[in-house]
Amino acid sequence: MKRVIILGSTGSIGTQTLNVISRNLSNFKVVGLSCNSNIELLNAQREKYGVEFACCKCLPDKDKGIFATESELIGAVKYDILVAASGGVDSLDAVVTSLLNGKAVCIANKELLVCAGEHVMAASHKGRLIPVDSEHSAIYQCLQGESEIDSVTLTCSGGALRNMPIEKLSDATVEDVLKHPNWVMGKKITVDCATMMNKAFEVIEAMCLFGLPKEKVHVVMHKESLVHGYVTFKDGSIKALISPPNMELPIAYALNYPNRIENINFDLSGKTLTFTEPDIERYPLFKLVLDNLDKPLFPSFIAGVDEIVVDHFLKGFISYGEMHKIINRAVLMYDKVYESNANSYSPIGLYECGRKVVKKLLRI
Ligand code: MG
Secondary structure (H helix, E strand, C coil), X not given: CEEEEEECCCCHHHHHHHHHHHCCCCCEEEEEEEECCCHHHHHHHHHHHCCCEEEECCCCEHHHCEECCHHHHHHHCCCCEEEECCCCCCCHHHXXXXXXXXCEEEECCHHHHHHHHHHHHHHHCCCEEEECCHHHHHHHHHCCCCXXXXXXXXXXXXXXXXXXXXXXXXXXXXXXXXXXXXXXXXHHHHHHHHHCHHHHHHHHHHHHHHCCCHHHEEEEECCCCCEEEEEEECCCCEEEEECCCCCHHHHHHHHHCCCCCCCCCCCCCCCCCCCEXXXXXXXXXXXXXXXXXXXXXXXXXXXXXXXHHHHHHHCCCCCHHHHHHHHHHHHHCHHHHHHHHHXXXXXXXXXXXXXXXXXXXXXX
């Protein structure tokens, strides 16, 4: 019986992790849950799974076993697996501490790897870090028992606006953007899929998880979302991971690693698989991030910028087109921002700085 803590249990990945666990209660016991503010759902989850301790950043209540920080939660509970599924960078300490204590960490939190990948990877040697992001889970699975790698390729569905005429993109509404053709995910990541900012973050994630330079991480458009990623080996052979677009599969793999549990049946017959080059004109933010990737700490900065801008778009304050313009303006300011503060900056500092710079641009 593995004891599991889920950070971000009320979000999309958190609730799907609980679905996987509820079908495998003889293998797993939930011993800790955390959320940002959705205390009602958190309490319902605690009751359903009999969880004594939790963390709610906005509404802590020690008498009821609800801590204010995830670090307190992991310090109070005996566990084997930490599922890191909260957004932002607040769970960095909990993730690093868990790894240093030899725990298995199933990582679904993109910002942590984008902003503080080196830090997380340095700690990962003591524990085990298993990616939950579907593309990275695919690569991780393809790499089992392999070492002669040439490159890795992440697939990309193109997001909700992939068929919208380019001249209409700037007026796309929140509703348009949230209609992802293949995946059911949280709102922020669904917007990032439409702009392909998500794929730029995933390139950074892959560089960090698999220790590869940017040139060895490729992206192809694959509208069926059945191949999630593939590895090209030195002899030119390709190994790909194929499964339906369902996050419960990579979650179950990460929880059970190195074993597999019974899951959905899937048949490839009658399916068509297509692969094409990304259309840079449709996804300018993808190119923008990759072009600036060699600048020190740029990933942290852009992760902070994107978080604020996407939130502003989701609230209806700016249009899809304005979202692109603001991100472009923030990126143009990066060299100056970095130079004037270089000595005192850490990855998390640059993430905060990205948030601050763009809040000024948005006057919030
Ligand atoms: Mg992904």
